[in-house]
Amino acid sequence: MIDDDIILKAENISKQYRLGTVGTGTLGHDLNRFWHKVRGKEDPYLKIGAVNDRSATASSDYVWALRDINFEVKRGEILGIIGKNGAGKSTLLKILSRVTSPTTGSIKTRGRIASLLEVGTGMHPELTGRENIFLNGAILGMTKSEIASKIDEIVEFSGCQMYIDTPVKRYSSGMRVRLGFAVAAFLEPDILVVDEVLAVGDAEFQKKAIGKMQDISSSGGRTVLFVSHNMTSIRQLCTKAILLKNGSVSFEGKTEKAVNLYMADNKKEKTKGIKSDIINSLKFFKNNVENDTFYIGDDINVEVDFHDFKLNIDLNYCFLAFSDSNERRVLSVGTHQDGSFNKLIEPNSTLKSTILNVNIKQGDYDVLLAVGTKTPRQNFEIIEFAGKLTILNNDYFKTGEDLLHGQGDVILKSSWS
Secondary structure, eight states, rough: OOOTTTTEEEEEEEEEEESSSSSOHHHHHHHHHHHHHTTOOOOOOOOOOOOOOOTOOOOSSSSEEEEEEEEEEETOOOOEEOOOTTHHHHHHHHHHTSSSSSSEEEEEEEEEEEOOOSSTTTTTSBHHHHHHHEEEEHHHHHHHHHHHHHHHHHHHTTTOOGGSSSSSSSSSHHHHHHHHHHHHTTTTEEEEEEEGGGGGSSSSHHHHHHHHHHHHTTTTTTTTEEEOOOOHHHHHHHHEEEEEEEEEEEEEEEEHHHHOOOOOOOOSSSSSSSSSEEEEEEEEEEEEEOOSSEEETTEEEEEEOOOOOOOSSSOOOEEEEETTTTTTTEEEEEEEEESSOOOOOTTOOEEEEEEOOOOBBSSEEEEEEEEEETTTTEEEEEEEEEEEEEEEETTTTTSSSOOOOOOOOOOOOOOOO
């Protein structure tokens, strides 16, 4: 038995898949497994299998999507599950939601679980939104009267009033997410499982959804498991977090430390330099000297050098974007923005620009570089980590005012009277 305060406990959870084909793939493997089972012996294929590293070459016909996962969640906690694509986050949520079973290990839970794993999960496309609400409630074990008492709140929160009696197959992906989340949150499950599907919704709905998850945890005493690549949301929402890496738990504990470890691991993988047949280099200058450190309010001179490329299209578009340590884009500049650049980018040329008065807050920024065509707008090549800049604090307003605390991402000059 699990402790009264613990609502979910995962013990030695592992999930193995066969690469390339469904199932074991051969009759010989099936017979071998059956013969071992008859003799009361362990499945022989549990002893083999590659680590879940999507960037590596497969060394076995089997892969462990998850391996020896152990954790527990208390009632009322909001657990963030973070990690890179392919780390095993969605597989773990599917096991916790009983969508698939683990190869080894067990899940112990108390109460009802509602899941929002993918766009449209749990929604029957031929049924209307209203009918799907009743269907989901029935699956959770609720009576018709219990569901009916919640339906007005669900419809209002989802913002789908106009389409509530229209078949779900005619909903946009955003509308499906809105209705799916509203159903999962308002039908009062003991455990709410939410994958990064919320990213499909607009900013206003994401804010509402995060507020609702906080509310059901704090006032309703219910538990939330939340997967997201948005570290700001994870920091804002989660009371604790686990970091998955290659199918195993790399860290479990305080949210801030988990996020910092995740971000540090991402930085190690960022490309050093530019590997491109088109772009030779991206350089930043201050007072005609190459530099990567600037102060708030400085002008930044940019130079993009191009190789002697040969293309069948005419490049006339260049774009730079600056992202902070939370991978949020805070600034962008491009040849298309003010309409002043109407030339082709020639082979063996250098494209120059001056970004005036860069008044973003102190911090380290990764720079994305993209080139392509302006009409139609199409990125021919995108380099995610083409460069890095550091912005330092200074007396931007010449008043001695400290700009390190309580400021937003952008610092603006203003006049008051």
